[in-house]
Amino acid sequence: MRYCIRCILPDTRPGLTIDDEGVCSACRGHEDKEFHIDWPARKRAFEALVADAKDRSSGYDCIVPVSGGKDSWYQIIKAQEYGLNVLAVTWRTPARTEIGQQNLDNMISRLGVDHIDYTINPDVERRFMKTAFEKVGATGLPMHMALFVIPIRFALKLRIPLIIWGENAQLEYGGGKDERLATDLDREWLAKHGCLQSTNAADWVGEEDLTEADLAAYSLGDTGEAAAEFKLESVFLGSFFKWNSFENARIASEHGFESNAGHLKTGTWEFADIDCRFISLHHFLKWYKFGITRSFDNLSVQIRMGMTTREEAIEIIRQKGWEAPHDDIKAFCAFQGLPEEWFWQVCESFRNPAIWHRESDIWKIRGFLIEDWAWLNSQPTCASPS
Ligand SMILES: [Zn+2]
Structure with missing residues (x-):
């Protein structure tokens, strides 16, 4: 697993490539937007x-x-x-x-x-x-x-x-x-x-x-x-027009859009992912498949825009942990009429063996962005697969 030297995205993210200089295609996209x-x-x-x-x-x-x-x-x-x-x-x-x-x-x-x-x-x-x-x-x-x-x-x-x-x-x-x-x-x-x-x-x-x-x-x-x-x-x-999520949120707010201030569930943007309870599950599965959380995406955009440094972003990721959206998982299982064990077992079946390994019963990612990550705090809470 290789991380971009500018932002914090790894090359496990679908479509993302990292070039010889160690810079990812999303950061190159930012250069396209700014200069080309x-x-x-x-x-x-x-x-x-x-x-x-x-x-x-x-x-x-x-x-x-x-x-x-x-x-x-x-x-x-x-x-x-x-x-x-x-x-x-x-x-x-x-x-x-x-x-x-x-x-x-x-x-x-x-x-x-x-x-x-x-x-x-x-x-x-x-x-x-x-x-x-x-x-x-x-x-x-x-x-x-x-x-x-x-x-x-x-x-x-x-x-x-x-x-x-x-x-x-x-x-x-x-x-x-x-x-x-x-x-x-x-x-x-x-x-x-x-x-x-x-x-x-x-x-x-x-x-x-x-x-x-x-x-x-x-x-x-x-x-x-x-x-x-x-x-x-x-x-x-x-x-056709340079995209800027923060600017979009500002313009929308001027017309009456309200963000979900104080109720951030996933990622670092209070104005995003707020329309649907199940969107958090889509983002959460990326942890198992690609070893990233929603904050990796949000913070990488912030880094490119000069709003956050790479070091600050890493610290925020460390503090936020794996961002399991427990309330939404409960709601999804209730919608399905199935127990939470079912959810966690399916997640487990999509744990990507190319990046994950098990060490004394604890799942870890080799070469993870944060060396002293609290792995114990990012294990399935509700019954490991039997
Ligand atoms: Zn990058």
Whole structure:
């Protein structure tokens, strides 16, 4: 396991590479953002997309996929700044938080947009999450599938020519040079980077008795041709305007967005990961698979922005520990009607043998970022696998 010499990300993080100088692709992405990308040219490209969308509009000019979080506020505000008539589309999580609902309601009314809150049968969500967790260790797989597929299908059905997504994750969190400079969220991107583990809805038919009909909301089906014929534009806003999570939160707050101050559960950002109770589980599994917590991601961004030093970040990680979201784990097990032992046993099955080893019954990561890490405090609390 190798760590970037500038931030604290290891090369176990999917898509992240560390070059000969010891610098990771996310830090190189930051250099792209600061020095190499021609932002005025990108802005002009965005203006051309806007003009084309208005030209081809059949009422709504664009879809903005939203959760109610800070980034969704920023996406809508930016689209409206360019005079676009927005249809906001949400995949409704089965575990929406109170603050998430409040932010979403305020966003729709204060920014004044039409909105679809798309709810999938909770029992289908439950079964899909169960099998995705057990089979590939990804509670967030159904979520990612739904939130990418639903806006694309609405765009094609309602003939809305443009979808404006948020950040370009390859630029923010490490991808190859071409991927960092890309602007489009297309099928190729979805298959490779959509957190879908290279699967689609059809692969899950039969698991937990899921039928093709159950999984309709997660399926792009044969819409590829329709998208090409209609020339659907599907782009990352973060590829046209320099993405800054803190700035997005500030802009959103000015319009009425509220962060979850004082209730930080995972990571170091009070304005992030607050819409859904189960998102913390998606981040938590990274501990088993890649040896990182949510704070590794958040703090690495802060380091790149000059807000935190690498030494300070390491100290914060040391103090926060492994960030097991115990309350959310309880809630997830209650949703599944299964005991917590089940959760921990599944986690255990995804412990990556390439980085973990067991020493006198204690799990440890070889060459971990923090030498004197309190390993005893980051063991499953609820029954080790028997
Ligand atoms: Zn780095």
